[in-house]
Amino acid sequence: MxxxxxxxxxxxxxxxxxxxxxxxxxxxxxxxxxxxxxxxxxxxxxxxxxxxxxxxxxxxxxxxxxxxxxxxxxxxxxxxxxxxxxxxxxxxxxxxxxxxxxxxxxxxxxxxxxxLADLFTVPDWVEGAVVYQIFPDRFRNGNKDNDPDGVLPWGGTPTPSTFFGGDLAGIIEKLPYLSDLGVNLLYLTPVFFSPSTHKYDTIDYLAIDPQFGDLETMKELVDEAHKRGMRVMLDAVFNHCGMLFPPFQDVLARGQESEYADWFHIKSFPVDTQAINYETFATGVASMPKFRTEHPAVREYLLRVAEYWVKDIGIDGWRLDVADEVDHAFWREFRSVVRAANPEALIVGEAWHASTEWLNGDQWDSVMNYLFRDACIDFFAKGDIDVEGFDQRLTRVRMMYKEQATKAMFNLLDSHDTERFLTTCGEREELLRLAVTFQMSYMGIPEIYYGTEVGMVGLTDPDCRRCMIWDEQEQNRELYQWFRRMISIRKEHRALRVGSFRSVIVDALANVYGFVRETDEEGVLVVLNRSRFAQSVSWPDGVSGGVDLLSGARYDGVLEVEPFGAVLLKYK
Ligand code: ARE
Ligand code: CA
Known part of the structure; x- marks a missing residue:
């Protein structure tokens, strides 16, 4: 032994x-x-x-x-x-x-x-969530009157500083579209007052950026979304502020005399934005001074912000920017405050690596699951690992986390910070579909980056932030209909959302992956063929036939899966 x-x-x-x-x-x-x-x-x-x-x-x-x-x-x-x-x-x-x-x-x-007080609980509604991530400047321009100066025509080439005029009114206008698609949790990248196009450099945490609308528009968005059974999450950029944030400006003007001097990590006075003698987001991003979150006044300020949007405006949760660089004690307080404001609110950290320390039930509920994405890229998109490697990677990630967190993971294939998945696939749609089939049937909740459903492509930031394609002639409508169908299959089958998970076919030669999702009442066998040949699969223990949820076809006897095809077999 x-x-x-x-x-x-x-x-x-x-x-x-x-x-x-x-x-x-x-x-x-x-x-x-x-x-x-x-x-x-x-x-x-x-x-x-x-x-x-x-x-x-x-x-x-x-x-x-x-x-x-x-x-x-x-x-x-x-x-x-x-x-x-x-x-x-x-x-x-x-x-x-x-x-x-x-x-x-x-x-x-x-x-x-x-x-009981230590029990890790995630709100019940989360099990049914399908997330849709929106980058507001690029989703829909619903109000030309609030467009910033120099706005470019919709569909132009994005750079780090271009504006296209998208706004909250645009999102409200497109709620029927989102509802038709079937998504029910909208995650908006930052919407607070800020000079940039991405708005990760906040000036005022209590105001909606005028390019996006105002408080009324935000309330309307939340209300209209709620009426349709959708929830709304915002981005909490609490690791750093923008250079124009008034307390930082005060430190720039008054140096050590400023009552905000301790709010930041200043290395020497006077503060110099050219030499950057203060800590920032990443390396030397002068426009984003890092908060000293251990300072009581900073904590108090940010906690009130967190509470305000949940309690007074009614948002349903927070995505936490650069969450792994903010102290644990802060996130513990944050959880208490947010959950007290709304016990149903969801807290999702942005962390690209092992996040076990934050997912014990006292800080976050979930993370943007970039480890899931990494595995999907290597297996589905690039074919760099075989099915055995894929299964092992998934197992390792599952074993890092408590099952409550695993069930709430934001399983994403791409985001506003990455190349689009279809691009990583070399624009081979069959690979994207295979990966999305997996995403929709695996443990955790699927997160779709706007436009993926109509076939949008793009290299990494800023190219992954192109304007949403609304012209139906230019949308991939077949892909859209297929997404719609996949989402509804997930919603109709509880086993796919909360069922236990067991991988049952790990055939490296055929490159076929099969797993079972099961509750007491229901069982679905998912088989994914990541090879260019049709593959016949032998039945795993306990399954000998069923109906494919995608095609409606009944399988008994031989189970054959098409090249790059998938079967979602309901056997119970
Ligand atoms: C801007 C330009 C970029 C340029 C960059 C260089 O647009 O083209 O490459 O500057 O400094 C926001 C904006 C970005 C902007 C950035 C800085 O959205 O467009 O980039 O501000 O002004 C790490 C962090 C993670 C972070 C990513 C970007 O750990 O928290 O880097 N993500 C969040 C948001 C971003 C946002 C910020 C943070 C800042 O989601 O949108 O950027 O508020 C590896 C590492 C990860 C790393 C990841 C990506 O896997 O392990 O830690 O994430 O790569 O780089
Ligand atoms: Ca606008």
Missing amino acids: FQEAIYHQPLGAYGYAIGSNRAKITLRSKKGDLKAVSMLHEDRFDAPGSHGTLQLTLAGSDEMFDYWQGTVESETKRVRYRFLLDDGVNRLWYAEGGFATVGERAGWFHLPYLN
Whole structure:
């Protein structure tokens, strides 16, 4: 037995509550090493009747490890447990005291008490969400009167500083379009008063940029969206402000004397925007001075902003810009404030890498899942990894997070910061469709970047921010109809949204990937063929036929999947 590869701790994504008296447990072992893992558990004060044994199941593997999982129930909410590891030759106990042949010597792991106050909860509505990301200047110009000077004709080439006149009135005008598509959670990149086209350099956190509208337009957007069963999220740029933010201007003017001198990370006075003697977003972005979020006055200011938009204007959540560079304590307070203002509000961090530390239930609910995107690019778009590599990458990401977070992940293929996915695919639409089929049927919620549904392309920022194509002659209407259908399939089948996940076909030779999403009532087998040949697939355990949700065709006997094709087989 490879004891050195075995890992468990009663914390993070390895041991945590998923209900008032249920905890999910994960144990990691060297890939292929163990044949079985079980767990002896009981109340930590030995309450009568609390003793049990749980068989863990192999939930997935990555390149190096197997992950064994189980859910333990405890009436008293106080659990202690130890594992019995079996590699087919030896059996060893494992717990806090290490490895032992006799159980008592290994001791116990403890989950001392499953406090309801610590339970990671994500609002229920999130399970049904399909996100649509909008870059307001480029979505729709609904009001020519608020256009900034020098606005370019719709459809021109975007540069870092061009304006096209898109606004909130445009979004309101297109709500029927979005409703028809089936999306129900709109995420708008920043809309507060700011000089730039992207508006990540805020001047006033309490005002809508006049190019986009005003408070009334924002309220109208929220109300109209709500009437249609859609929610609206805004972008919280709290890592930094814009150079023209009045407190920073005050520091520029008055130096150390300014009451805001401590709001920023100033290295020396006087502040010099040429030499950039203060911390900024990224490296030397002078226009974006970084906030010192540990300063009580800064915290107070930003928390009131967060509260205002949720409580007074009625937005349904926040996407947090550069969220991984802001301190954890701030995000904890932020969560309390936002959830108190609206217990149903959603909090999604922007972090491109492992975000385990923020997803414990006390800070964010979810992240923009760029690790999902990375895996999809390598497998679907570029074909750089085979199906086995793809499955391993997905497993590794799932194992980083508590299941509450995994279910709420913003699974995106592209965004305003990246090349468009269709472009990455070399404009091969069949690859985009395959990836979107996966996105719509995987754990987490799909996030669509505006225009993907009509076939928009573009290299990275600024080219990925082209004006939305509204001329139906220029839209890919077939793709649109197909997106519509995929979204409705997801909405109609609960198994695809909240069902358990198990990969069942990982055929590297054929390059076919198959997985099962299952609830007690329903089961869907998703099969994706990422090869240019038709592939016949053998049925995984427990499935022997069903109806394809996409084509309506019934499959029994042979299950053949077309080149670059997909089947979503409802078998239960
Ligand atoms: C502007 C120009 C760009 C130019 C850049 C150079 O438009 O063409 O390349 O300046 O400095 C906003 C605007 C951008 C603007 C930027 C600076 O939208 O257009 O770029 O401000 O003025 C990292 C961060 C992540 C961040 C990305 C962009 O970790 O938080 O970089 N994303 C958010 C927003 C952006 C926004 C800002 C932050 C600033 O979503 O839109 O930019 O408020 C790797 C790294 C990641 C890295 C990622 C992308 O994977 O691991 O950490 O993300 O690449 O670079
Ligand atoms: Ca306008």
